[in-house]
Amino acid sequence: MKVSCEIIKDLLPLYHGGVCSNESKTMVEEHLAYCDSCKAELQAMDEDLPINNTEQNLNEAEAVKKLSRRWKKGMNKSLLKGILITIVIIALAALVLYSFMDFRILPKPY
Numbered sequence: 001m002k003v004s005c006e007i008i009k010d011l012l013p014l015y016h017g018g019v020c021s022n023e024s025k026t027m028v029e030e031h032l033a034y035c036d037s038c039k040a041e042l043q044a045m046d047e048d049l050p051i052n053n054t055e056q057n058l059n060e061a062e063a064v065k066k067l068s069r070r071w072k073k074g075m076n077k078s079l080l081k082g083i084l085i086t087i088v089i090i091a092l093a094a095l096v097l098y099s100f101m102d103f104r105i106l107p108k109p110y
Contacts, residue, residue: 016046
């Protein structure tokens, strides 16, 4: 059965990853036996995916960890500032209310 290159090119990523069905695998392999264009595309998939670059991946992971730590530190500082500002505002409001409302603690007259 002759299958078009377009269909095979749609199946190549699945074939390359080893997740296609046995029927699809057989169809792709039969097509690759005579189609140099699709063979070249399959070989390009191996070249395009630099999976073995572990040093770069580790460096990127470390950079993400550092950024995450800085972000968490910033969030904690912001939370602490918010709490302190809230406490100061409540204290000032209580002071203003106490000053202007003329609250006095007087002993009860008998």
